[in-house]
Amino acid sequence: MNEPWVKSSGDLVESLVAEVARLGGLAEAQIADCVDAVTRRDVPLAQAVVARDVKLDALQADIERRAIDLIATRQPTGRALRRSVAALKIAMNLERCGDLARNIAKRSLVLSESEPLTPLTRSIERMGRLVAGRLKEVLDAYTAGELDKATGVWVRDEEVDEHYNSLFRELLTYMMGDPRTIAPGAHLLFIAKNLERIGDHATNIAEIIHFEITGDVMSGERPKWDSLQRRSDTLKEEG
């Protein structure tokens, strides 16, 4: 194991973390681009997002294979084990973010064929910026190993939910006011939901970072659970 050409377990873990960071960068770009595709009705950009998704899938599969191989052959323990498992799980969450960005890009292709709904796409843009910022923040926390920053993303999970709930109501109001907006409105509803899900993945990643660094599951009420309860109440009002 001391041959210079054989990587140490520590090196393997760190190169895994670097690959996850790279996947994170790709996911961030996909999210920014799919939101731009919606707001600018940019068909080539939407097609580029759809086409690029396979790259993220391949990188996630590679990270998974390497993480499992590392755990099975190097038997890491303690922080090194948690760091390997965290890389595996964060990569899964990022790959899902990529899928959601691809779905948003596909719906933007449909929307580009109907009349623009400018005020609504502006609300989508604001929500897109919010969740993209949340993902950026949690990826900064991951690469810097900053627990406080990760916890910060976790406790502010409900902002995204509140944004989603207000967008949901805004969309329904539009659809009720003008039946011609029902079909594009339905696609915008799913786009809003996909953005909310990206926010959930940022929160999941914050929890994974917390466990990696401390070895403990996050204490206190999960904001996600809270907000789901609240969301259920809001849904009742909406229904």
Place this chain on the structure above:
Amino acid sequence: MNEPWVKSSGDLVESLVAEVARLGGLAEAQIADCVDAVTRRDVPLAQAVVARDVKLDALQADIERRAIDLIATRQPTGRALRRSVAALKIAMNLERCGDLARNIAKRSLVLSESEPLTPLTRSIERMGRLVAGRLKEVLDAYTAGELDKATGVWVRDEEVDEHYNSLFRELLTYMMGDPRTIAPGAHLLFIAKNLERIGDHATNIAEIIHFEITGDVMSGERPKWDSLQRRSDTLKEEG
């Protein structure tokens, strides 16, 4: 390692598989119950589904912890390693099915407060039966180790998508015809999408079983990719 009270690695893998099968049974029950809650407007049943979800989360977390521990300390190779990784990944897919069932149950609570939309809930019921059947089939394939059965679920993925697309159109038609159905219709759109996602998870599980048994990634075109392409075309028609 030969003490009778120390479990062999093989025993540990098989007890992991049994736990995954148990989680599968719980997920199947949640899906059946949430669809019944929608069609029968059964508030206590919906509340029971929401309350039971924590059980599935806890079981998935336990499976994950045990699978990682097994891989890190017993260093399984070949089929035993693939079987441990498959257990870990199938449990994640089942936990997501549980989340989707919980979301459907929550929306059924909202729907129970507005006028019933009987023909639409009947379409939801049919789609619910279809995806529940798909999940049952793939779990049978898992516990019996039957490759053909798993492949059968994989190749028929598009049926679920076609069902979803027709339900999507049916819902939009209703919403356009009567603005009072827009709010409940939006919840039914999300319920239909959640059922389609459960179908996707059944397909994912089929792929995981294939890899576990053969060591190869499924060959040929992924039906999911195909159907996503086609779905994008369908969405265009809908938009």
